[in-house]
């Protein structure tokens with residue numbers, strides 16, 4: 001598979017680029033006779049992870065909601081060597097999750113490796129986020145990961161067989177993710193699941209690790225996520241790819257196959273004593289701090305949104321704290337007395353900020 005991004009040049013060298021596509025640190029055939037199930041394996045990083053397992057001999061099951069993308073990826077991945085099954089599945093549906101494991105079992109046998117890669121995400125200020133938006137992201141990213149994991153664990157416990165789980169995370173699980181409150185909370189939950197289940201299921205022979213990509217642009221990114229990255233465009237009057245690279249300590253972005261190589265290592269026989277660990281593949285971007293803190297800008301400003309209209313869309317509280325100060329609820333009302341007017345935008349205040357954007361956290 002071709003690189004999605006050329007590595008842009010710069011006066012400083014940055015971290016060296018990786019070996020070419022098709023290279024592997026593991027012996028050929030490391031995954032011969034092994035079944036690997038990758039959620040979201042039809043696109044982007046999931047497909048790149050699936051590709052590295054396929055090159056090393058694995059049979060694959062790729063699972064997600066959209067048939068057309070799954071079928072295209074199946075054809076692409078089959079060309080790399082192993083057998084590939086595409087399973088339509090919304091990982092939020094526990095019955096469908098069980099059916100996918102049944103189908104995988106009939107085709108190749110119980111998957112030995114589960115890669116929980118599927119996730120949902122879009123940038124939105126927390127104050128604008130509807131319950132449905134919160135649920136769309138948390139139910140997919142955290143609950144879906146749990147449902148897949150539970151099914152895998154139950155079947156291995158019943159069969160008395162070992163297995164390996166890799167959960168794809170994000171570094172804002174540690175730092176918080178302004179503009180991505182739903183996703184950051186979900187990924188923090190995923191990291192906690194890794195640490196909990198590594199202990200709970202270690203005695204049964206099941207490894208559970210996390211794998212965190214840094215900024216790894218690819219052609220399948222949703223318009224929302226791609227748009228977030230393109231916000232930086234023009235700051236240095238450079239091409240977007242150059243600009244993204246200039247914002248990374250490595251002076252380059254990551255390539256999807258670098259994540260694939262890390263995944264194949266973590267599930268391999270050479271990593272049998274590694275469990276409960278989350279491996280970050282991001283060129284140290286998440287640890288970045290400046291000598292001088294950059295000025296604080298609100299998430300609304302960064303997303304180009306108009307000022308927040310207090311309590312818009314919250315009918316029970318209409319009028320409370322609104323700019324007109326209209327219709328205050330009485331003090332004995334179940335919703336309590338009116339609060340003072342919303343505080344003015346404090347974006348111009350100085351403050352300590354991390355020198356890292358939400359780019360590939």
Ligand SMILES: CCCCC/C=C/C(=O)SCCNC(=O)CCNC(=O)[C@H](O)C(C)(C)COP(=O)(O)OP(=O)(O)OC[C@H]1O[C@@H](n2cnc3c(N)ncnc32)[C@H](O)[C@@H]1OP(=O)(O)O
Pocket residue numbers: 119120121122123124129130131132133134136137170180183222224225228229358359360361
């Ligand atoms: C650049 C920083 C990156 C940080 C690291 C993390 C990266 C990633 O996680 S990248 C992975 C991103 N990939 C995906 O998200 C792929 C799958 N995504 C989707 O299919 C859609 O984006 C989806 C999550 C919105 C689709 O889920 P679905 O269940 O189909 O949801 P609905 O379309 O029905 O919408 C539910 C709910 O959410 C509201 N909503 C949708 N988009 C936005 C938005 N951009 N901003 C605010 N709210 C949004 C939508 O209005 C619905 O709300 P209610 O109508 O109130 O129920």
Ligand SMILES: NC(=O)C1=CN([C@@H]2O[C@H](COP(=O)(O)OP(=O)(O)OC[C@H]3O[C@@H](n4cnc5c(N)ncnc54)[C@H](OP(=O)(O)O)[C@@H]3O)[C@@H](O)[C@H]2O)C=CC1
Pocket residue numbers: 039040041042043044045046063064065066067069089090091092116117118119120121140144168169170171212213214215216217220221222360361
């Ligand atoms: N790209 C990056 O720079 C970063 C990515 N990540 C993480 O890497 C992983 C992969 O991201 P990336 O490849 O960029 O994103 P993509 O949008 O390409 O992939 C997301 C995948 O999840 C699948 N999916 C979404 N919702 C569901 C669902 N309810 N049930 C089943 N499958 C679902 C999608 O397939 P379909 O629509 O067919 O269901 C899609 O294949 C995610 O966990 C993401 O959070 C973390 C940090 C940075």
